[in-house]
Amino acid sequence: MNKILEVKNVTKYYGGGQAITKALDGISLDVEKGEFVAIMGASGSGKSTLLNVIATIDNVSSGDIILDGQNICDCSDKALASFRRDKLGFIFQDYNLLDTLTVEENIILPLNLARVPKDKTDALLKDIAVKLGVEDKLKQFPYELSGGQRQRASAARALITSPSLVLADEPTGALDSKNSKLLMGTFNMMNADLGATILMVTHDAVVGSYASRVLFLKDGKIWSELVRGNKSRQDMYAEIISVTSALGGDGDVR
Amino acid sequence: MFAKLAFRNVKRQLGNYLIYFITVSLTVALMFAVNSVIFEEELLARAQTIDDLRTALILITVVISVIVAFVLGYATSFMLKLRKREFGTYLTLGMTRANIMSVFLLESLLLCAVSLVTGILLGLGFYQGLMAVVTNVMDVDFSFAAYSLKGLILTIGLVFAIFALSSAASAVFLKRVSIYNLLHGAKKTEKAVRHPVVWCCLAAAALIGIIVSIVVFGDAAKVLIGDVDNGRLSRVVISLATLGGCVIVFHIGLSRGVIGLLMHNKKLKNRGTNIFTLRQLSGKLSSGSILIGLLAFLISFAVVGANASFTQQIGTNAILDRDYPFDVSSMGRSHTELQITFDEAEQIVSKYSPIKNRVDFTVYTDGSRYVHEFTDKTDSGYWFYYDVYIEESAFNSVY
Ligand SMILES: Nc1ncnc2c1ncn2[C@@H]1O[C@H](COP(=O)(O)OP(=O)(O)O)[C@@H](O)[C@H]1O
Numbered sequence: 203m204n205k206i207l208e209v210k211n212v213t214k215y216y217g218g219g220q221a222i223t224k225a226l227d228g229i230s231l232d233v234e235k236g237e238f239v240a241i242m243g244a245s246g247s248g249k250s251t252l253l254n255v256i257a258t259i260d261n262v263s264s265g266d267i268i269l270d271g272q273n274i275c276d277c278s279d280k281a282l283a284s285f286r287r288d289k290l291g292f293i294f295q296d297y298n299l300l301d302t303l304t305v306e307e308n309i310i311l312p313l314n315l316a317r318v319p320k321d322k323t324d325a326l327l328k329d330i331a332v333k334l335g336v337e338d339k340l341k342q343f344p345y346e347l348s349g350g351q352r353q354r355a356s357a358a359r360a361l362i363t364s365p366s367l368v369l370a371d372e373p374t375g376a377l378d379s380k381n382s383k384l385l386m387g388t389f390n391m392m393n394a395d396l397g398a399t400i401l402m403v404t405h406d407a408v409v410g411s412y413a414s415r416v417l418f419l420k421d422g423k424i425w426s427e428l429v430r431g432n433k434s435r436q437d438m439y440a441e442i443i444s445v446t447s448a449l450g451g452d453g454d455v456r
Numbered sequence: 457m458f459a460k461l462a463f464r465n466v467k468r469q470l471g472n473y474l475i476y477f478i479t480v481s482l483t484v485a486l487m488f489a490v491n492s493v494i495f496e497e498e499l500l501a502r503a504q505t506i507d508d509l510r511t512a513l514i515l516i517t518v519v520i521s522v523i524v525a526f527v528l529g530y531a532t533s534f535m536l537k538l539r540k541r542e543f544g545t546y547l548t549l550g551m552t553r554a555n556i557m558s559v560f561l562l563e564s565l566l567l568c569a570v571s572l573v574t575g576i577l578l579g580l581g582f583y584q585g586l587m588a589v590v591t592n593v594m595d596v597d598f599s600f601a602a603y604s605l606k607g608l609i610l611t612i613g614l615v616f617a618i619f620a621l622s623s624a625a626s627a628v629f630l631k632r633v634s635i636y637n638l639l640h641g642a643k644k645t646e647k648a649v650r651h652p653v654v655w656c657c658l659a660a661a662a663l664i665g666i667i668v669s670i671v672v673f674g675d676a677a678k679v680l681i682g683d684v685d686n687g688r689l690s691r692v693v694i695s696l697a698t699l700g701g702c703v704i705v706f707h708i709g710l711s712r713g714v715i716g717l718l719m720h721n722k723k724l725k726n727r728g729t730n731i732f733t734l735r736q737l738s739g740k741l742s743s744g745s746i747l748i749g750l751l752a753f754l755i756s757f758a759v760v761g762a763n764a765s766f767t768q769q770i771g772t773n774a775i776l777d778r779d780y781p782f783d784v785s786s787m788g789r790s791h792t793e794l795q796i797t798f799d800e801a802e803q804i805v806s807k808y809s810p811i812k813n814r815v816d817f818t819v820y821t822d823g824s825r826y827v828h829e830f831t832d833k834t835d836s837g838y839w840f841y842y843d844v845y846i847e848e849s850a851f852n853s854v855y
């Protein structure tokens with residue numbers, strides 16, 4: 203047992219006055235080192251909110267989030283910044299690569315911010331770029347790359363600091379199905395070979411079937427859970443489909 | 457690291473920053489020119505008698521300061537808006553808010569300083585132009601105006617004070633805003649394009665407005681130079697104001713309408729990353745529009761200012777011509793002063809202007825004050841106590 207993440211009874215409200223939304227409703231979950239967890243559920247079920255509060259880019263209304271033994275809900279702004287830098291890696295739906303920097307500059311930006319020496323940075327860059335297949339794109343700008351290549355570049359940026367936890371919100375949201383599958387292959391590789399613990403939000407059953415565990419959210423609560431175990435991906439996919447249809451049937455609709 | 461990041465950003469986003477740069481430079485130039493006129497010693501000495509001019513100039517500085525404050529404040533928030541996602545990304549990568557503030561401040565300081573220098577250089581030229589206008593109004597001979605240190609210091613001081621204010625505002629924003637809003641806030645507003653067709657029509661109407669106001673302005677301005685007519689002056693002002701407004705509406709309408717229509721097109725929308733590019737384009741267009749509109753306003757302002765003062769000057773000359781049609785007039789009070797002969801009068805006049813021709817005519821009176829009572833000179837102490845007449849042929853030969 204090596205818990206990386208503990209979410210304890212977390213509630214999150216949006217808005218105020220009469221227009222109040224309960225996005226998370228007393229949710230609790232654990233993630234262990236080396237897991238690849240997918241969070242699924244209908245649109246508006248609270249998936250992104252859950253990821254955002256874990257990512258420390260949004261704050262909880264009540265409850266605790268413990269990452270690597272540290273409660274992130276009572277950290278100062280500065281501590282949170284170094285926490286995000288050292289422990290977390292982010293992969294967004296729309297890549298969030300900076301248009302003004304080359305792919306290489308984008309990937310090494312977290313290392314620059316942590317003031318890692320140049321020779322070490324170069325070695326890490328070379329290693330991760332080869333593993334994610336972007337080594338021949340390093341001098342280009344993000345807009346010169348295809349969607350799949352951009353997402354691999356942003357995965358490289360997320361992984362270059364060897365974070366404790368990689369957070370991905372709809373990483374395949376802007377990709378076609380072929381590139382989605384390729385990216386999920388990359389995620390499996392990151393998980394198995396690079397030892398990355400991944401927490402990923404998706405609404406796509408095919409994408410979810412690559413995970414080792416799938417959590418289903420409904421109305422801000424965990425509704426059910428599937429563990430891959432020794433099942434094939436096809437079996438996992440079939441089970442996800444049956445759960446989502448029981449959930450309300452719009453599993454593959456945004 | 458941060459300085460490098462800031463510099464690299466300015467360099468790579470030159471296109472975006474160019475608008476900011478031009479607007480701020482022009483505003484600063486205008487402000488510097490007016491400030492310099494205010495401190496022009498020689499002019500001030502003469503202006504003591506023309507209080508209105510001084511008040512007008514001070515009023516103009518106040519107005520320009522407000523414009524500078526608005527332009528700088530708007531430009532800063534424009535840049536901040538362009539950079540929201542970027543700053544959000546920096547924060548997720550582990551920069552602290554203090555780091556981000558220093559990147560942003562460094563960057564806007566760099567831009568502001570460059571714009572200030574350019575603005576002052578431009579202002580050196582504007583100032584000569586403005587002095588030519590002012591001296592023309594005051595009927596003073598003008599060759600080249602000296603620059604004053606006070607005007608320079610006032611300009612730099614004002615710009616930096618305004619810069620500090622707008623920076624403080626953005627610092628407060630950056631300290632408070634959530635990373636979530638930085639990353640996703642901008643996207644939400646851009647998504648909500650409703651009634652793209654209406655926006656397209658607005659853009660088209662604004663384009664027509666731009667063309668019409670330019671035509672009206674050109675037409676009115678042409679006649680304005682030779683003719684004094686308040687109706688025409690207001691047409692110039694109105695057409696220029698319309699021009700500025702239409703430029704703004706045109707940009708907003710175009711960005712919302714066309715992009716909205718494109719985004720409503722299913723085929724385009726579904727083609728991968730198109731939608732993201734479109735949104736970025738839309739964001740850029742609509743955020744740039746107000747600055748471009750302001751630019752139009754500023755140029756209008758300068759043109760109107762110059763025109764108005766020339767017109768005023770022409771107007772004053774016209775009134776002078778009507779009331780005092782002669783190059784030299786000499787009037788004597790026959791009942792208090794000693795009478796002079798015509799030859800003596802001719803000598804006095806020839807001191808001021810050479811005499812080409814001499815016309816003698818007879819003045820008649822019947823001693824009544826009947827016509828006099830109908831003039832507006834009735835009780836202004838005029839010495840024509842009774843009605844006087846001259847022959848029509850004499851009048852024609854004199855005038
Ligand atoms: N910034 C926000 N302000 C107000 N309400 C929000 C905000 N973000 C999300 N919500 C609301 O919270 C609920 C959960 O949203 P979200 O976590 O984005 O769902 P999902 O990612 O599963 O589609 C929804 O009802 C949504 O409308």
Ligand SMILES: [Mg+2]
Pocket residue numbers: 249250251
């Ligand atoms: Mg979501």
